[in-house]
């Protein structure tokens with residue numbers, strides 16, 4: 108095992124991962140975001156991007172492996188995963204608490220997948236990523252999936268054979284933040300990529316045999332670009348046919364100035380009815396794809412929107428239509444219930460116990476048709 112770098116301080120994890128990677132082991136290969144300019148994103152705003160030395164990443168993997176083995180060895184006699192027993196098993200070894208915690212969390216979740224952090228891991232040299240992927244496979248031969256975030260701008264510049272080598276070494280899925288297929292909107296939010304690059308990168312990932320998950324941000328274009336955003340995003344996705352399309356509805360960042368300074372003509376935040384209209388248009392415009400559409404984010408209006416194209420297209424498109432057809436009072440109830448996390452889909456309106464709780468809440472907070480948009484905006488800000 109090569110020496111770690113002089114700056115190595117122990118196992119590291121970055122701040123975010125996709126919702127679908129909640130049970131994954133997080134392995135940090137780079138820190139923060141090398142682009143860091145998207146107007147809607149403040150995750151890494153005050154953080155500097157850096158690469159982590161491969162030796163340090165390999166040491167992180169080796170530490171987790173040691174703790175995984177110790178936790179498994181001691182689990183039987185302790186009737187469960189016990190960090191104290193694992194430490195004793197390792198001879199009182201000064202513990203890397205972060206690595207031990209990660210190992211325990213991972214085992215408790217089934218230890219099936221690994222997510223490579225942070226925002227754009229494919230920016231490192233392909234052979235370095237292959238070394239890390241091989242170490243993961245060797246250390247944890249049972250894992251079913253290794254995934255990472257990547258930017259289309261970066262992926263579009265990687266040679267196909269390098270992507271294939273990553274896939275062969277174990278990289279099974281990439282999560283790409285497309286956000287929109289509209290060139291005008293991509294420029295306004297400083298995404299640093301065009302629709303053509305998104306399409307080129309997406310097709311390349313698929314050609315390399317890697318699964319592709321594309322994220323779309325309903326509402327990102329505001330009232331001004333809603334239609335264009337829906338139509339162009341559907342066009343880009345139809346051209347790629349990713350394995351997954353994931354929705355993550357736009358919410359104004361904590362510092363709205365960050366976002367609004369790039370909109371000299373003004374930006375009007377969509378309300379939920381307008382989001383539903385945009386969704387309706389977007390879903391109808393998706394054609395020729397076999398993607399799995401998922402809505403696994405708390406900010407989304409319909410959490411239960413989950414289906415595979417083309418067979419579920421009608422069913423998916425019915426959700427925004429059915430919402431828009433509800434009486435105003437029921438739409439308000441649904442919006443509040445959804446944002447409180449009590450409702451996942453329109454069917455929950457029929458759950459009398461849940462509906463009563465939401466009604467009581469609306470009465471208590473004096474939520475009505477006049478102040479609902481403000482109220483929803485405030486709740487959504489808490490989730491970003």
Ligand code: SF4
Nearest residue numbers: 140143144145148226
């Ligand atoms: S590339 Fe991703 S992480 Fe980086 S600023 Fe944009 S949205 Fe945020």
